[in-house]
Amino acid sequence: MKASTLRADIARTLFQVLEQGHSLRELMPALQAKHKEQDRAWLQEMLYGVLRQLPILQYWLRQLLNKPLKSNQKVIEHLILLGFYQLAFSRVSQHAAVAETVGACQELKCPGLKGLVNACLRNFIRQEMQDKQPDDAQIRSGLPKWLFKKLQQAYPDKLDDLSQAMNSKAPIWLRVNQARVNPSEFCQALDEQGIQYRVPDDKQPALILSKGYDLTQLPGYQQGWFAAQDGAAQQAATLLAPQSKDRVLDACAAPGGKTCHLLELQADIECLALDSDATRLQRVEENLQRLGHHAQVICGDAADPSSWWDGKPFDRILLDAPCSATGVIRRHPDIKWLRKGTDIPPLVELQRRILAAVWPMLKPGGTLLYATCSILPDENREQVKQFLANHPDAVLSPLHAQDSTDNPGWQILPGEGQMDGFYYARLIKS
Known part of the structure; x- marks a missing residue:
């Protein structure tokens, strides 16, 4: 052509x-x-x-x-x-x-x-x-005006580094499916084909590819040896830490990366993968099949449990809530121009409604992990603060030393440890 x-x-x-x-x-x-x-x-x-x-x-x-x-x-x-x-x-x-x-x-x-x-x-x-x-710092940042102002307010000292990270090319992370292959065997298969990668410092079964490859051509793709999943998203299953025989809800599950990771960590959980988008649920089915896992896949609205829930409570809930996706702009640069400042309040309200709707489905003593791929405090820290204030039976389970009710959760910023921007807060029902 x-x-x-x-x-x-x-x-x-x-x-x-x-x-x-x-x-x-x-x-x-x-x-x-x-x-x-x-x-x-x-x-x-x-x-x-x-x-x-x-x-x-x-x-x-x-x-x-x-x-x-x-x-x-x-x-x-x-x-x-x-x-x-x-x-x-x-x-x-x-x-x-x-x-x-x-x-x-x-x-x-x-x-x-x-x-x-x-x-x-x-x-x-x-x-x-x-x-x-x-001369205009907003133009130099490569960000739209509304987002530049919000980040200037939330991260005044980190603005330059943040905008630079958001405009850089995102690396490709792989999560090794240990239900199918040993990480060292997978690395050996990559070495034999001359595929360049590096292993991050922490203990995750994760790799970062050194350049772009057609993932379907990598060794073990058909056999389900790995899934493409950013390092920040790989934290979800580990932080929720499902135990043997747990009944687990992955609300807003599509495209299913976190569902599969939960099942890799604990194969005998009863896992329900829920999403309101029937088309995207097909991706969940495909991923489960390729990686060799089984979950109950349901099309339903997390904000309206009466339309799909059987009344049986869950031991653990992962709520990866709909959000502005401001943490994954380096991966999807069109988000900068499709998203508007006026979209944020309705998203915050939707997150609030879903949180309030799924909380009653959690058993006393159960764990809920709230997650977004956003870096905006309104969707993250402020959302969780508000929820804790309104739900006396919700207790924050700290993810790091500074994680407190005044400043709850773990905010990962784009580029930090080569990861996407992500937020997590873990709540226990007392």
């Missing part, structure tokens, strides 16, 4: 994300299927790159484009942003970046704008725009 067609498809996808609110999760499968395998990694690198660097790219665009483009020509703005990204942040030669990006105008049915795109890109090179950094 022509290089200009590749760029046209990227510009079209950027337009669908930024102007129409579609997520890469829904757009990528069809886009990847359209292109040859050797082009897919480059395509993803460009898409993710533009979304990571969007504020600075738009800052340069405002200086080089006299007036915004309208209606069906708007996609050309996204093409120019892609051109800037290639020139400032990639290894693409200047000649190819200009020629192929200009050529994409034909594919985007805007041949009359070739001159405009050419002028923008050539002026970018001539004026050495990549050296012109804005």
Whole structure:
């Protein structure tokens, strides 16, 4: 496929994300299927790159484009942003970046704008725009205004490191399925195939791949030797610590990574995997099958137990609540632009409702682990403080020395120990 067609498809996808609110999760499968395998990694690198660097790219665009483009020509703005990204942040030669990006105008049915795109890109090179950094800290951070302000408030001393981590490329973590293979045997199989990886310092059966690989081609994929799961998400099952014969609820379970990990730690638990999204529950079924585990999979709303619960209480509940996903932006950069500040209060309210609904299903003496992949205090520390204040039978079970009712839980920030941003709080029913 022509290089200009590749760029046209990227510009079209950027337009669908930024102007129409579609997520890469829904757009990528069809886009990847359209292109040859050797082009897919480059395509993803460009898409993710533009979304990571969007504020600075738009800052340069405002200086080089006299007036915004309208209606069906708007996609050309996204093409120019892609051109800037290639020139400032990639290894693409200047000649190819200009020629192929200009050529994409034909594919985007805007041949009359070739001159405009050419002028923008050539002026970018001539004026050495990549050296012109804005004074505005928010633009330099690569974050949307609403999120920049929230993080500035919550983490004033860590803001630069945080924004840098959120705009970096996330490593691929694997969790070794010890029900199927010994970690040292798995490492040996990787070594034999020349797969580069490193083992983190702690005792988790985890690996970090040194570069991107097609996971389905790694040794033991079909046999269920491993699952892709970030180091922060791998903490959930360990912190919940299911015991033999426990009845365990994994609320909001899709895509099932934590369900499988719970069963790897304790094969004889009675595990119920619940999610309200029937399509995503298929992923839970697939993961359970590939990794060789069994759980009862139910489509239902965690906030409305009367519609699915049999009345039998649980020893342990994992509540990985719906959230802003601000902790996994480095993995899904489109989240920055799809999520709005106005989304946070309704999410906080939904989390509150689910917490209140699942708590009565927990046995006295039972453990609930509240988790989110967010780094916003409203969804995490403040949510748990409020819950403890409203539920006298809930007792905080500390996860570290500073974990207290005034500052409950464990907040992992993006990049910490190479992990995603995640939050955990463990509660015992007295």
